[in-house]
Amino acid sequence: MAVLKVKFTKNNRDRLAQVLWILNWVSVVSGVVLFSLGLFLKVEINKRWELMAERDIHSVPNMLIATGLVACGINFLGGKICYDCADTTKFLRWKVLMLPYIMCTFFFTFCVLAGALMCYGMRGELEEALDQGLHNAMRYYKDTDTPGRCFLKRTVDLLQIQFHCCGNSNYRDWFQIQWISNRFLDMSNREVVGRLRSNVEGKYLMDGVPFSCCNFNSPRPCIQHQITNNSAHFNYEHQTEDLNLWSSGCRQALLEHYSSIMQSIGFTVLIIWLFELWVLTGVRYLQTSLENVLRQGDPDSESDGWLLENSFVETARSNFNIIKSLGKCNQIDTANNGDPNMDVSSRAHYGPENVLPKQLPLAS
Structure with a gap:
């Protein structure tokens, strides 16, 4: 039907x-x-x-x-x-x-x-690609004089300004990497040298973020260094300063x-x-x-x-039968009655009982 x-x-x-x-x-x-x-x-x-x-x-x-x-x-x-x-x-x-x-x-x-x-x-x-890609971009943020990475700082800064985000998951991601190049560090400063020596990998880590993380809606000047140190700034509590930095991560x-x-x-x-x-x-x-x-x-x-x-x-049944019959035909063609050199016309000529010639009786 x-x-x-x-x-x-x-x-x-x-x-x-x-x-x-x-x-x-x-x-x-x-x-x-x-x-x-x-x-x-x-x-x-x-x-x-x-x-x-x-x-x-x-x-x-x-x-x-x-x-x-x-x-x-x-x-x-x-x-x-x-x-x-x-x-x-x-x-x-x-x-x-x-x-x-x-x-x-x-x-x-x-x-x-x-x-x-x-x-x-x-x-x-896409989330996996962004997670790993943003992590690598933040690691190479400081390499402005390295070929192939010299534009990553500009790319990350524009990203954080355009999408109102900071870091990969949040602004604390910047605390775990060195985002300031060594050529901009004052090696004659004891505090800088001590911070470098205190790190196992010799990195200059600090509780600071790039300027592009600053929220321009904040009523006070942006605090981007010593973010977690309340005593370093007047009338400041980093846990309640929601408008100081962008709160959302760039991956999200x-x-x-x-x-x-x-x-x-x-x-x-x-x-x-x-x-x-x-x-x-x-x-x-x-x-x-x-x-x-x-x-x-x-x-x-x-x-x-x-x-x-x-x-x-x-x-579906008719199509399956067609495929099944084609498979059987392929098996018959490959078998060819035990003789791969014999074609179909030869088998039709001899018949199944005449494929092998009969043995003639021996002369007495």
């Missing part, structure tokens, strides 16, 4: 072909949108690639770009097919290619759905920034997927209804259209 069978008149078929022609051209525009979204996401990631560890986070924008390009080609071809299918005689040109086209379009719609799900599942990998700020972008892109891709699935369903109905018209021989007659000619179970 056919699945979701619908009866079409000639006018309905012509109208369906015209509507699908328009929808395929709209789908070309949706392909351009997919390409643009992937390109936008790739640019956003590349803006701060120095703050991310090496992770496979470019797979999502690359897939969106590739899917958008394929969408433009498939839907352009689909528009041409639907335009010709308005005339039953022109349908004969595409009759053989219709089923492969529908299969390719089905695979394409699956890729669009996979792209949408990848947008929502990217948060975990960047993660929320990218998550909002990913959610918007994922929702848009889901809408495009539903639209493409709708167009694919219409093309399938058009194909089956026109094939039934050709079987009847009357182009003006009514015809049935369906998604599947048999039920889902029967279709």
